[in-house]
Amino acid sequence: MNWASTGDFFAMGGYGLYVWGSYAVTALLMTAEPLLAARRRRQALLDHDTGGPARP
Amino acid sequence: MPLTFYTFSSPPRFYALSGALVPWFWAVALALAGVGLWMGFFVAPTDATQGEVYRIIFIHVPAAWMSMLLYLVMAFWAAVGWAFNARLASMVARAVAPTGAMFTFLALWTGALWGKPTWGTWWVWDARLTSELILLFLYLGYIALVEAIDDPRRADQAGALLAVVGAVNVPIIYFSVKWWNTLHQGASVSITSSPKMASTMLTAMLLMSLAFWAYAFAVVLTRSRAIVLEREQASAWVGELAAADGVTQ
DSSP states (O other): OOOOOHHHHHHGGGGGHHHHHHHHHHHHHHHHHHHHHHHHHHHHEEEEEEEEOOOO | OOOOOTTGHHHHHHHHHHOOOOOOOOHHHHHHHHHHHHIIIISOOOTTTTTTGGHHHHHHHHHHHHHHHHHHHHHHHHHHHTTTTTTHHHHHHHHHHHHHHHHHHHHHHHHHHHHHHHHHHOOOOOOOHHHHHHHHHHHHHHHHHHHSSHHHHHHHHHHHHHHHHHHTTHHHHHHHHHHOOOSSSOOSSSSSSSSSSSSSHHHHHHHHHHHEEEEEEHHHHHHHHHHHHHHTTTSSSHHHHHHHHOOOO
C-alpha cells in the first residue's frame, strides 16, 4: 500500500494539485462527452417527430 | 440478405448493430478503468525520481495515444467515404472528430500539469508539444469545415481532403522525440526495447489505454448513430424508429 492515510492519498506527496487537476478535468470531459452524444441522438429522433430543423 | 462485407454499410443495419454494441463497450471501459485506476494508485510504486506526480501518466499517455490513433481512424473513414462514395464512412469520420479533439486537449492539459512540477513550466514550444497542439487545430479545423458547408456530401469531401493531408502530422508527433531534441521525454513503451518502467506501472497504463479505447468506441458509435438519424431524416426507417421509440409529442 502506498498511502498511510486518506489525507496522504489526497496530498499525493505534495503534488495533489497537479495529479487531481489532471484526473478531475479528464473525469469531467469523459462524463460530459457521452451525455452530449446521447442527447444528440435523442434530439435527432425528436426532431424527426416535430419536423424540427434537420441538421446536415 | 446474406451477410457480406457491405452489410453494415447500410445505415439502418449499422444503427441496429452499433446500438447493440454500445453497452458492451461501456461495460469493458468501466471495468478496465476500475482495475487500471486501482493498480495505478494502490499497486504501482512511487517513482524514484519524480515521486507521486508521475501518476498523471496513467491518463496522459493513453489520452495522447488515443489522440493520434483516432486521427488516423478519422482520416481513414473520411478517405473511404470520399473514394468509394460511402456515406456511412463519412458519417463515422465526423463522429470520431470531437472525441479525438477531446483526447488531444486532455493530452495537452495533463501534460501541462505534469510539466509544471517536473520541468518548471506549463508549456514549451518543443517539437512534441507543438505538433500535438497542431493536431488539436487539425481536429477543430476539420469540425469547423464540415459544419460550415451546407451540402453534406460536399462537406464530407472537403473534410476528407483536410483529414488526409493532416495525417502527415501523426508520424511527426510520434517520432518528434527521436528526430529533434525535445524537453519531452522519449517513448515510454516501444516495440524494440524493454519498457523503462516498473511492470505494475506499465500494466496500469495499458489497462487505462484499453479503457480509453473502449470508451472511444462507445462514444463514437453513439455519435455515429445520432449523425445517421440526422442525415437519414427523410427515410422511412427513421420515421418508424421515431414512432416506435415513444418520443412522439
